[in-house]
Amino acid sequence: MRDLFRGKLVRITAEEPETYAKSEIHWQRDSEFVRLADSDPIQLSSAKKIKEWAEKRFEKGLKPDRYSFTVRTLDEDKLIGFFGLRIDLMHNEALVGIGIGERDFWGKGYGTDMMKLCLQYVFSELCVERVSLGLHEYNARALRSYEKCGFRLEGRTRKDILREGKRYDSLWMGILREEWLQMQNGDPI
Amino acid sequence: MKDVFTGKLVRLSAFDPEEMSKAFTRWNLNSEYGRLLNSAAHRMQSAKAVAKWMEKEAEERSPASYFFSIRTLAEDKLIGEIGLDVVNWPGRDAFVGLGIGEPEYWSKGYGTDVMNVLLRFAFTEINLRRVTLTVFEYNPRAIRSYEKAGFRQEGHLRNYLNREGRRWNELYMGILREEWMELNNYAQNAVLYEASPIGDGG
């Protein structure tokens, strides 16, 4: 049986609230990262608040339609990012959000490896029929990475983000199960 | 498009703990009903306690279970309850539990009709791939009704129950979506909605 939680450069983990809070504080301070990952206005939360938020997240136990993971590098076991899934159980579709908080790991293939690991998990373990995601127009690096993983541009909401006095489009991408299967070029998923 | 919740004799309606707890307590006075439905011995609970239990269940329920009350089309009479509990989302398999509380509606096709409505909801609305149920060896009427609705026997737990000083098997039955579609010659490509042309501004 393949190891679902290990890619080529990174592995999926579940972190203790304190560990996660320490990293999240550090990532939040990087406003460029937050503006790439999120459309909400940037704000800085205290470690205490983040830790409480992390603890409370599992208060009601694990839901079948919500998944959130952290990611560590395989070589130095460094906590570099996260990804979250929201599953539409009726229509068997997953909305994914992924981010690398550690900026010196940008542009080195870690994001693509993370997304491939996420797609393998979603298609072979959660068995959904399609995966969707959204990104800002100005996040060119993410766009290239997602295309490498097989996502196709499916639409754009014109000028819905206002930042630095300029309006940007939001792009919407998706990948279907069959498309992902073909990309596995024959090796069993 | 026909209403998903309506069958030939009955319809699925909202499960209201207030109303259902009173019905439950009344139906369970008939111990035959309780023994057909539950493997555990029946505790005589007040409607108030049952309502509290139902509300707690509804609150804790993950987005994976669906409970309905069953009402006749003729006089809109409450005659039973049916529940669908998805046990495995990746495999899209769920357990169904059906109870017709009013005995005068037994063996008149109401059970089979409501099961058909439930299966249509399961396979075409929440897109499950399989539905499973358990039924006791001493309930041949239900076994026949489930077989009519398309369920196939998939084995039994030997001597699972102990009632009236005798051991009884508990049967497992299951139906796959493709089997249900074939049985009801449900054209897979039937157009549910006329796709309205979306102005693409081009």
Next chain:
Amino acid sequence: MFDIQTQLFEGQDIRFGPIDHEKDPGIESKWTHDSEFMRLMEVDPARPLSAAMLKKQYEKLEKEVEEDKNLYHFMIRSKADDRLIGKAAVQWIEWTNGNGFLRLGIGAAEDRGKGYGTQALQMLLRFAFAELNLFRVSAIVPEYNEGALALSKKFGFMQEVCRRRSLERDGRRWDLFVFGLLSDEWRNQL
């Protein structure tokens, strides 16, 4: 035949013990980061768990044990150094019918294939039949779990139910079996 003096919770290399709320969460958290363990142990989707999440799960579990009275849960520990090896349980017990469902899991990959599973199942069956006086026990085993299939056959379990194509993993649909063992079938094997 066994007697009162023979220990229920002491095996040859392993022993059954209670939860250690301080040490066990950290160890089980490591297990859950191995997807193979999670896929063998659970029908639900595999996901890694942090020690904090497991601590909450243990508290909920012990509350259930106390309140529902239909669950007996054991931590499997090595007799040599008391380290945590796995978990075993008899759950969903119906006292009026005398039946219950077994669960058994060996955590770390290097602990599997050493006979711990066999010893644990031996102890669990004796506890279920000789102490809880159950009439029969059942075990739910996915088609792809060869280890559990072999163990069930070794102890004389009979495959009673096959839920066709009930699971899906790695793009394939798998059957889900339910195995059963009656108390006299167990006794005759001794």
Next chain:
Amino acid sequence: MKDVFTGKLVRLSAVDPEEMSKAFTRWNRDSEYTRLLMMSAQPLSSAKAIQKWMEKEIEGVSPTNFFFTIRALDENKLLGGLGLNVISWAARESFIAIFIGEREYWGKGCGTDAMNIVLRYAFTELNLQRVSLGVFEYNPRAIRSYEKVGFQHEGRMRKYLNHEGKRWDLLYMGILREEWLQVQNGDKT
């Protein structure tokens, strides 16, 4: 006046939930011990859960429940415990349960000594009229110890317990205040 709580080999002392719950987890793993003590199979609860139960049940000063630990006189070692439950102050009737968890102290007279202490406490301090107890048919050592202290056989519930595929009787024994006084004054050798 000699200390009421001290005997020849052991003494009774207060229950410290933290210490006692750790001892319980150790003793409960000895299934011969639990089968001699308890009617039905007990779950292996954690020290934390037992401590919580003890703090709720034992620490509060209840008018009807008297819990003690049994400690060896020589090195003060925690050997076991006992609980005297006053069923009815009006009838001055009570129920005693006694247990020695440390196996190497079985058959050395510690149980008998502890029983003597608690009977003296029951009859001279609490001025009770009767003390009753239940013991299992397959526990001859305890039966002899209770007989030595003056308990009379008062009946048995046939086939009450079910262990190892066999049914066993539950025996009832009881001692009256005057009977205990006689034993103490050496009338009955």
